[in-house]
Amino acid sequence: MPDIKPLVLDQKIPVGISSCLLGEQVRYNGGHKRSRYCLEVLSDCFSYHPFCPEMAIGLGVPREPIRLVAEGDDLPKALGTVDASIDVTDKLLDAGRKVGRERVDLRGYILMKGSPSCGMERVKVYHPNGMPNTAGSGIFVRALRESNPVLPIEEEARLNDPVLRDNFIARVFAYDDWKRSVEADPSYHNLIQFHSRQKYLLMAHHYKGYRELGRFLAEAHQLPLPEAMQRYIVSFMEHMTHRASRKTHTNVLMHLLGYLKKSLDSDCKQELLEGIEQYRLGQVPLVVPLALLKHYLKRYGSEYVCEQTYLNPYPHELGLRNYI
Known part of the structure; x- marks a missing residue:
C-alpha cells in the first residue's frame, strides 16, 4: 500500500x-x-x-x-x-x-x-x-x-496574507527540492522526476504553465542538459508566482479524485465531492477536503499520486492550509 x-x-x-x-x-x-x-x-x-x-x-x-x-x-x-x-x-x-x-x-x-x-x-x-x-x-x-x-x-x-504566505513558502520548498534533487545531480531523469512530483502543485498555481512545461519536457532531451534545466526552472518558478485560488485548488482536487473513481463506493465518492464543493464555496478551508482525500489516497491511490508534493508541499506544522 x-x-x-x-x-x-x-x-x-x-x-x-x-x-x-x-x-x-x-x-x-x-x-x-x-x-x-x-x-x-x-x-x-x-x-x-x-x-x-x-x-x-x-x-x-x-x-x-x-x-x-x-x-x-x-x-x-x-x-x-x-x-x-x-x-x-x-x-x-x-x-x-x-x-x-x-x-x-x-x-x-x-x-x-x-x-x-x-x-x-x-x-x-x-x-x-x-x-x-x-x-x-x-x-x-x-x-x-x-x-x-x-x-x-x-x-x-x-x-500576513494567507494566500501570499502559502505562495511564498510553497515556492521556497519547491526550489529547495530542485536544488537538492536536480541541480545537485543533473540528469534528464531527475528533471522529469521533479516535474512529475511537482505537476499538481504547479497546476494549482498556473494551469497554462503546467501545460506548457509538460510540452517542453516532451522535447527537452533534444537540448543540452544545462540549457534544458535552466529553461525549465526559470519557467517553473515564474509560473509558481501565480497565486493559487479556490478555483484552481478545486480543479486539482478533482483531478486527484479521478485516481480514486474506480476504488471508492458511491457514498465515499459523494462525501469527497461534498467536501470539495464546500471548499469551493468558501465554507471550509483547504485542509478539510484535502485531509479526506489523503485518507483515501493512502488506501487506494497509486505510488505516483501519493508522491505528489501538492499533498504536502511544506511541513504540516506550519498550518498554512488551515487559512486558505
Missing part, C-alpha cells in the same frame, strides 16, 4: 532576510523591525542569512535616510533625503548583483517593506522637488531579481 509521507526536513532551508527583521538595530535611526512570525514560526524551517544592503555599502547607524527619486519615466535613484548629492544607487545595485550571483545557496529571501533598498513593491518614489511621483521597488532588490530571477522573494508584511 503506498504512503503519503509528510515533508520532514533533515536540515533547515537557507533563506536570506533583511537584518532589521531579525531585530538587528541597523535602520537609519538605530531601530529595527523585528518579525515575530519569521523568528517564532518560520525559524523552525528556515536558516536565516541576514543582510542589510545599506550597512553593507558603508552607511552607518544612525544615518541620513535615503529615498527613491526619479524624473519622468527614468529609473529611480537612491539619494539622501537632506543632501541630494548623496547618491548610493550604484553601490546598492552592486550589492544586489553580488548577493544574486554569489549566494546561490539561498532558497528564498524575505524583505523589509517600503525600504528604498529592500522594498519589493509600492516603495514611494519622489520628484527631485520632493513631491510624490509614483511607486516602485527598492534598488537592492531590483538588482537581486535581475541577477537571480528564480529566487523566491517576498516582503515580511505580505506574509
